[in-house]
Amino acid sequence: MSISLRKENEEMIRTLVRSGRRPHTVIIEGDSKEERDGAALMLAASAVCTSPDKPCLSCNPCRKVLEGQHPDLIIPEPSKRLKSGIISLSELRDEYLSQVSIKPNEADTKIYLFYDADRLLREDSQNTLLKIIEEPPQDILFIFTVEKAKALLSTVRSRAHILTLSRTEAVDEESDTIAEQIADGIVKLYEYDLLMTLSSLTKKEQIEAVLAAFTEKLRLALNFQSGVMTDDPCAKKIARKLNREKLIAVIEVTLSTIAKLKTNVNLQLLMTWLCTQYRRITWQK
Ligand SMILES: [Zn+2]
Numbered sequence: 001m002s003i004s005l006r007k008e009n010e011e012m013i014r015t016l017v018r019s020g021r022r023p024h025t026v027i028i029e030g031d032s033k034e035e036r037d038g039a040a041l042m043l044a045a046s047a048v049c050t051s052p053d054k055p056c057l058s059c060n061p062c063r064k065v066l067e068g069q070h071p072d073l074i075i076p077e078p079s080k081r082l083k084s085g086i087i088s089l090s091e092l093r094d095e096y097l098s099q100v101s102i103k104p105n106e107a108d109t110k111i112y113l114f115y116d117a118d119r120l121l122r123e124d125s126q127n128t129l130l131k132i133i134e135e136p137p138q139d140i141l142f143i144f145t146v147e148k149a150k151a152l153l154s155t156v157r158s159r160a161h162i163l164t165l166s167r168t169e170a171v172d173e174e175s176d177t178i179a180e181q182i183a184d185g186i187v188k189l190y191e192y193d194l195l196m197t198l199s200s201l202t203k204k205e206q207i208e209a210v211l212a213a214f215t216e217k218l219r220l221a222l223n224f225q226s227g228v229m230t231d232d233p234c235a236k237k238i239a240r241k242l243n244r245e246k247l248i249a250v251i252e253v254t255l256s257t258i259a260k261l262k263t264n265v266n267l268q269l270l271m272t273w274l275c276t277q278y279r280r281i282t283w284q285k
Helices: 007-018 033-048 060-066 089-099 123-134 154-158 173-187 191-199 204-225 233-241 244-261 267-283
Strands: 025-029 110-114 140-146 161-164
Touching: 007 033, 007 161, 025 033, 025 154, 033 060, 033 110, 033 140, 089 123, 123 140, 123 154, 173 191, 173 204, 173 233, 173 267, 191 267, 204 233, 204 244, 204 267, 244 267
Parallel strands: 025 140, 025 161, 110 140
Antiparallel strands: none
């Protein structure tokens, strides 16, 4: 199993790990289950990883975490006899928490990972956990994943470090494709194509989405020029074609166009104006 995590979320986990101040209780909140679970596994792996740059996700302990096979990674599961993903307090205590003060097997840390903790843990379970979290054994890490941290008891929250993952906006492939066409028009100096692409946008919401997607590519391009890698071939193309000064000017004119959308502007004229601006900035010597 591998983790596919958005870059900014991965960076959030790595930054916490690198700080060397990893808390013993972490709540990971976010609207995407995939991102929450991925971030949780990444954090868990960092606690057992044997490489200097943690988590490497390829050493033996990391791989065991990703496969759910690490003996020091404990993932309490919902009770089979209860409905709706809840674990009973007695099962939580007897099957899982009874091992809390036993030393880890292989790693330096024992990890309890509670997926969808707000559904899994009723108030009685949270209160029982709270007593442990208040005075945790040294070598322990509790991870809770939730859609919203507020769904957990405030007493639990106040003892935990809360990581809020970035929101996943619905990936709008059409906007992304059009943003690439705009980039192409700019990079290849096809003014006619650029004008056609921009003129084909007739709805305010659509223009906003496309220009936001384009701005994201421009930002990636800017970062790429400063040495931050990107997987986006379009951003790389822009970065190679435009120097920093032009790139910043393109970002500024794009953002000011997005701002103009909020006013009562003629969209067709705005798109024509934007095309002229792009040409002026990028094609000047
Ligand atoms: Zn590792």
